[in-house]
Amino acid sequence: MSKTNHLPKVGFVSLGCPKATVDSEHILTRLRAEGYLISGSFQDADLVVVNTCGFINSAVEESLDAIGEALAKNGKVIVTGCLGAKGDVVKQAHPKVLAVTGPHATDEVMAAVHQHLPKPHDPYMDLVPAQGIRLTPKHYAYVKISEGCNHRCTFCIIPSLRGDLVSRPVGDVMQEAQNLVNAGVKELLVISQDTSAYGVDVKYRTGFWGGKPLKSRMTELAAAMGELGAWVRLHYVYPYPHVDEVIPLMAQGKILPYLDIPFQHANQRILKLMKRPASSENVLARIKQWREICPDLTLRSTFIVGFPGETEEEFEELLDFLEQAQLDRVGAFAYSPVDGAAANALPDHVPPEVQQERLARLMLLQEEISEQRLKRKIGKTMKVLVDEVDEDGAIARSFSDAPEIDGVVYIENGQQLKAGDFVEVKITDSDEHDLWAEIV
Ligand code: SF4
Numbered sequence: 001m002s003k004t005n006h007l008p009k010v011g012f013v014s015l016g017c018p019k020a021t022v023d024s025e026h027i028l029t030r031l032r033a034e035g036y037l038i039s040g041s042f043q044d045a046d047l048v049v050v051n052t053c054g055f056i057n058s059a060v061e062e063s064l065d066a067i068g069e070a071l072a073k074n075g076k077v078i079v080t081g082c083l084g085a086k087g088d089v090v091k092q093a094h095p096k097v098l099a100v101t102g103p104h105a106t107d108e109v110m111a112a113v114h115q116h117l118p119k120p121h122d123p124y125m126d127l128v129p130a131q132g133i134r135l136t137p138k139h140y141a142y143v144k145i146s147e148g149c150n151h152r153c154t155f156c157i158i159p160s161l162r163g164d165l166v167s168r169p170v171g172d173v174m175q176e177a178q179n180l181v182n183a184g185v186k187e188l189l190v191i192s193q194d195t196s197a198y199g200v201d202v203k204y205r206t207g208f209w210g211g212k213p214l215k216s217r218m219t220e221l222a223a224a225m226g227e228l229g230a231w232v233r234l235h236y237v238y239p240y241p242h243v244d245e246v247i248p249l250m251a252q253g254k255i256l257p258y259l260d261i262p263f264q265h266a267n268q269r270i271l272k273l274m275k276r277p278a279s280s281e282n283v284l285a286r287i288k289q290w291r292e293i294c295p296d297l298t299l300r301s302t303f304i305v306g307f308p309g310e311t312e313e314e315f316e317e318l319l320d321f322l323e324q325a326q327l328d329r330v331g332a333f334a335y336s337p338v339d340g341a342a343a344n345a346l347p348d349h350v351p352p353e354v355q356q357e358r359l360a361r362l363m364l365l366q367e368e369i370s371e372q373r374l375k376r377k378i379g380k381t382m383k384v385l386v387d388e389v390d391e392d393g394a395i396a397r398s399f400s401d402a403p404e405i406d407g408v409v410y411i412e413n414g415q416q417l418k419a420g421d422f423v424e425v426k427i428t429d430s431d432e433h434d435l436w437a438e439i440v
Pocket of ligand 1 (some may be wrong): 150238
């Protein structure tokens with residue numbers, strides 16, 4: 001029998017958002033560092049780790065199903081992630097699980113793995129690349145800069161699952177980003193629950209990077225990351241006033257001119273009920289100013305439709321806002337009462353059929369806006385990053401497109417390209433989501 005047959009094997013299921021993916025990568029990296037093998041099948045593994053999502057009720061169901069499947073096919077299961085923070089739910093549904101931890105708990109997961117599947121004596125440290133094990137394709141990677149959130153938006157239970165903001169040391173974040181770029185990563189996607197709050201918990205402490213002082217603060221971190229030679233894209237930027245500071249970095253080409261900034265609504269009263277900041281006039285004035293400084297800026301935002309108590313007039317105010325704001329990308333959701341969210345106790349819940357009707361109206365309006373904004377790109381030349389190639393051509397993304405959530409650029413004569421290539425293309429066509437282009 002070969003030596004690898006003696007190595008313990010761990011199966012892994014990773015559910016949930018990009019933040020959960022990053023947790024999975026940390027656990028997988030530690031497992032490989034300690035010499036465990038990772039198995040693609042439940043039957044073949046000695047034990048299975050399920051990283052769960054608990055955000056909305058359908059995610060809870062999916063997570064419980066995944067745990068059930070792992071128990072049926074393997075029997076030894078450790079649960080981690082957001083649903084794990086609601087420990088009772090998991091234990092009640094599946095009393096046979098070996099251990100349950102919350103999110104962001106690599107040490108606890110490793111302790112549970114050690115207890116039920118002892119670590120091999122000969123760790124293959126050299127098998128682990130410095131950038132860790134990643135679940136995203138080789139040319140882009142998520143970099144998580146903090147965990148938790150100090151806000152208490154009434155529709156959200158993330159702070160109760162993940163706790164208050166804890167920022168990673170700025171030197172560690174930069175080292176991870178540098179390792180990723182050294183390993184061939186072309187695009188760094190900065191994520192957290194609240195990217196613009198980075199460093200608040202440590203009073204923007206000054207750390208060190210490359211022998212120089214560097215403040216733990218979004219603007220300084222973004223500027224430093226922009227020096228690494230990769231695309232840098234900012235996600236989950238809460239609309240604080242200091243977000244204005246990163247726009248000049250975008251205009252100078254240091255980081256991508258792309259801002260993922262959830263506004264959630266436009267009406268003052270609803271925003272107040274959501275415990276969200278800002279007046280819409282203020283937001284519109286800021287957007288105008290951002291576009292004056294950085295005309296290429298792509299704005300992505302998310303909105304909740306049919307929040308408890310939302311009247312027809314308040315909803316129409318949101319539509320007016322969208323018309324004026326001319327955002328590039330919008331994600332919208334009908335309010336869904338997540339167990340444990342404070343907003344559930346608000347009066348006058350909007351009936352589901354009215355929610356759906358408002359959602360459809362909003363999406364229709366936004367589709368027209370997105371379509372018009374994409375149409376303006378026809379004839380322009382831009383640099384894109386190739387994600388995949390097949391016999392029909394290449395599928396790439398421009399600075400306006402984050403992986404998985406935005407559109408793509410189809411390059412019909414791109415058969416000879418490879419994933420991870422940067423290429424200059426001329427835009428030839430568009431619809432409400434995507435662009436078509438040819439290599440110039
Ligand atoms: S800022 Fe985001 S993570 Fe924090 S409470 Fe609000 S919605 Fe939840």
